[in-house]
Amino acid sequence: MLQHKSAVVTGSTSGIGLGIARALARSGADIMLNGFGNPAEIEFTRGEMQRQFGTRVRYSTADVSRPEEVRAMIAAAETAFGKVDIVVNNAGIQHVAPIEEFADERWDAVMAINLSSAFHVIKAAAPGMKARRFGRIINVASAHGLTASPFKSAYVAAKHGLVGLSKTVAVELAEFGITSNTICPGYVKTPLVEQQIADQARAHNIPPEQVVREVMLSHQARKSFVEVEELAALAVFLASDAAASMTGTALAMDGGWTLH
Ligand code: NAD
Numbered sequence: 001m002l003q004h005k006s007a008v009v010t011g012s013t014s015g016i017g018l019g020i021a022r023a024l025a026r027s028g029a030d031i032m033l034n035g036f037g038n039p040a041e042i043e044f045t046r047g048e049m050q051r052q053f054g055t056r057v058r059y060s061t062a063d064v065s066r067p068e069e070v071r072a073m074i075a076a077a078e079t080a081f082g083k084v085d086i087v088v089n090n091a092g093i094q095h096v097a098p099i100e101e102f103a104d105e106r107w108d109a110v111m112a113i114n115l116s117s118a119f120h121v122i123k124a125a126a127p128g129m130k131a132r133r134f135g136r137i138i139n140v141a142s143a144h145g146l147t148a149s150p151f152k153s154a155y156v157a158a159k160h161g162l163v164g165l166s167k168t169v170a171v172e173l174a175e176f177g178i179t180s181n182t183i184c185p186g187y188v189k190t191p192l193v194e195q196q197i198a199d200q201a202r203a204h205n206i207p208p209e210q211v212v213r214e215v216m217l218s219h220q221a222r223k224s225f226v227e228v229e230e231l232a233a234l235a236v237f238l239a240s241d242a243a244a245s246m247t248g249t250a251l252a253m254d255g256g257w258t259l260h
Helices: 015-026 039-053 067-081 104-132 153-176 191-204 208-216 228-239
Strands: 006-009 030-034 057-060 086-089 135-140 178-185 250-253
Touching: 006 015, 006 067, 015 030, 015 039, 015 086, 015 135, 015 228, 030 039, 030 067, 039 057, 057 067, 067 104, 086 104, 104 135, 104 153, 104 178, 135 153, 135 228, 153 178, 153 250, 178 228, 191 208, 228 250
Parallel strands: 006 030, 006 086, 030 057, 086 135, 135 178, 178 250
Antiparallel strands: none
């Protein structure tokens, strides 16, 4: 379905990003992986994906909070694959603290990684997409792009901002065959959430199972985690020709959380 397409997926050494990268590669796309982690493990994943899916898979060490590194990553993908058709703005971090105790540098880091990085990725990739009159911008926000929870001021602000950025570029780039959409997942059991379960269990002095049931999934009507593979399938659809008229949307895949 995505043969002869190429994609850059930020934050794809782990969790949702890696799941999306794998699904895009399975559909035939060349992939630029990105993110932090153990170099040997990343190289193993890269080689394994290339062998398994028969597409070209490269890796960029770019820290997406640094605009010049983002620009270099997009340029490297354009050199490796001849073009960038799909960008997935997925890299993200969380920080949980009451507003009056929220460290300035944590606010800045969440904004830089969860929001500004998407601006720099889109800005760098748009000229090539416009020239070829095809592009797919897929932003991974969160249910927290649509609703709020306490103690997550930076994350909620950044994810709402990402939805706004996505809508703006959707309008701006629509006539060039470029779409921009945002996926808003509920809780997915990835390393990011495993960490939150552990932190909250410690903070509230309750067992991890209770954190999952009473804190994490309290609003998620389906009472189960969203699976990475479900999100990846949605990303593949958004990247496909079948989604050409779908742009500017914020698609909740959250087990019914934001219905309330
Ligand atoms: P994760 O921690 O498993 O993966 C995050 C990825 O981002 C990793 O590859 C990491 O190396 C990378 N990353 C972090 N900082 C980076 C930086 N400065 N530059 C480049 N890469 C960087 O997290 P995840 O749960 O897979 O989350 C992926 C995205 O999905 C995030 O934007 C997150 O906010 C969002 N999300 C997650 C959930 C969930 O429940 N897990 C729910 C809604 C939204």
